[in-house]
Amino acid sequence: MKKVIIVGGGLSGLIAAFCLAKKGIAVSVIEKKQYPFHRVCGEYISNEVIPFLKSLDLFPTVFDPPSINQLQLTSVNGREAILDLDLGGFGISRYSFDHFLYERCKAIGVVFYINTEVESILYNQDEFEIKTTAQIHKADVVLGSYGKRAKLDVQLEREFIQKRSPYMGVKYHIRTAHPSNRVALHNFKDGYCGISNVEEGKSTLCYLTHRSNVKQFGNLKEMEEKVLFQNPFLKKIFTQSEFLFERPEVINEISFATKSPVENHVLMSGDAAGMITPLCGNGMAMAIHSAKVASEEIEKYCNGSISREELEQNYTRNWNALFANRLWIGRQIQQLFGSVWTSNLAVTLARYVKPVADFLVSSTHGKPF
Numbered sequence: 001m002k003k004v005i006i007v008g009g010g011l012s013g014l015i016a017a018f019c020l021a022k023k024g025i026a027v028s029v030i031e032k033k034q035y036p037f038h039r040v041c042g043e044y045i046s047n048e049v050i051p052f053l054k055s056l057d058l059f060p061t062v063f064d065p066p067s068i069n070q071l072q073l074t075s076v077n078g079r080e081a082i083l084d085l086d087l088g089g090f091g092i093s094r095y096s097f098d099h100f101l102y103e104r105c106k107a108i109g110v111v112f113y114i115n116t117e118v119e120s121i122l123y124n125q126d127e128f129e130i131k132t133t134a135q136i137h138k139a140d141v142v143l144g145s146y147g148k149r150a151k152l153d154v155q156l157e158r159e160f161i162q163k164r165s166p167y168m169g170v171k172y173h174i175r176t177a178h179p180s181n182r183v184a185l186h187n188f189k190d191g192y193c194g195i196s197n198v199e200e201g202k203s204t205l206c207y208l209t210h211r212s213n214v215k216q217f218g219n220l221k222e223m224e225e226k227v228l229f230q231n232p233f234l235k236k237i238f239t240q241s242e243f244l245f246e247r248p249e250v251i252n253e254i255s256f257a258t259k260s261p262v263e264n265h266v267l268m269s270g271d272a273a274g275m276i277t278p279l280c281g282n283g284m285a286m287a288i289h290s291a292k293v294a295s296e297e298i299e300k301y302c303n304g305s306i307s308r309e310e311l312e313q314n315y316t317r318n319w320n321a322l323f324a325n326r327l328w329i330g331r332q333i334q335q336l337f338g339s340v341w342t343s344n345l346a347v348t349l350a351r352y353v354k355p356v357a358d359f360l361v362s363s364t365h366g367k368p369f
């Protein structure tokens with residue numbers, strides 16, 4: 001019987017593990033943290049994932065996630081557009097959603113190695129050797145779902161890791177008067193901040209900023225007051241809300257560079273295969289969708305109907321067909337944000353030329369699957 005190891009138990013890793021275990025395949029997940037835990041993420045999920053999650057009985061109904069069908073877009077100096085989202089989405093914290101998926105995976109026999117970091121993945125003669133902080137594992141297939149950037153990328157000599165990335169992400173959970181059917185994207189100089197509601201009446205406030213902003217002002221609080229508050233919508237949120245974390249979740253070096261979906265025979269899914277700019281609100285849907293596509297091909301390999309070469313070729317082809325365009329468009333759109341005049345232009349276009357707004361939203365999202 002073939003053995004699959006999944007490196008990283010975020011959305012992508014957990015969904016792939018669930019799909020494979022459901023098909024009777026022996027699958028283990030190695031995750032460096034311990035569930036439940038918070039992550040930097042806007043926590044707005046596109047509705048394109050709903051049919052698939054419901055088909056696996058993985059839609060997190062138990063959390064009663066708010067349903068979102070409206071986008072509020074504001075420019076650096078506070079110009080506003082409100083748009084209907086045809087497809088829409090829902091809001092759930094990663095703290096709850098990932099933990100829920102972890103429990104569901106355990107219940108169907110997925111083996112977990114928690115608090116365990118993978119240090120290296122070596123491929124030799126049709127077999128993988130996975131070295132962790134605790135032991136060495138062997139596997140026939142490895143799915144790399146370890147997120148946007150990890151030390152493993154250095155060990156796997158991935159090209160994108162050679163370059164530093166100037167972006168950092170910051171997230172808070174807050175209590176505030178935010179309409180539950182709305183996701184907002186508020187621009188500020190060299191960054192943007194999203195807000196949408198999640199379970200239990202909480203809202204997620206999450207922003208992406210160029211690190212030069214933080215360098216200039218020395219710390220986040222000072223930077224928020226000097227830079228984010230220039231947008232009156234952000235000033236209102238930051239000054240009139242209850243902040244629920246002692247300190248924010250922060251990540252650095254967020255890279256949107258092109259990556260390869262297969263690296264040294266390791267299939268990559270989610271952000272490890274390529275990260276879409278967060279303003280598109282599609283990273284989680286892509287993580288889930290790529291896990292679906294990867295697990296379907298891995299299943300064929302495990303039951304002997306395709307070779308390893310076919311596994312890698314099929315996955316690369318399918319991944320590129322589904323996601324490569326979205327990532328490229330997301331990178332182009334991000335350039336419109338973060339400066340006064342381009343963000344004013346984007347908001348004006350979104351407000352008065354609906355087909356442009358519809359095109360931008362639809363080209364950065366997939367279809368329900």
Ligand SMILES: Cc1cc2nc3c(=O)[nH]c(=O)nc-3n(C[C@H](O)[C@H](O)[C@H](O)COP(=O)(O)OP(=O)(O)OC[C@H]3O[C@@H](n4cnc5c(N)ncnc54)[C@H](O)[C@@H]3O)c2cc1C
Pocket residue numbers: 007008009010011012013030031032033039040041042043044045046116117118119145146147148150151152168169170194206207208254269270271272275276278281282283284285287
């Ligand atoms: C600021 C910001 C806002 C965002 N907002 C949204 C949004 O509103 N909507 C949306 O859809 N997407 C959003 N995204 C994108 C979304 O968060 C990601 O696309 C999604 O989390 C990718 O899931 P993943 O499973 O690929 O990776 P992750 O969820 O990052 O999971 C990777 C896992 O691998 C583990 N890991 C890493 N290295 C190792 C190792 N060596 N060994 C073992 N485990 C390891 C990590 O601990 C982690 O649990 C946002 C991203 C950012 C940065």
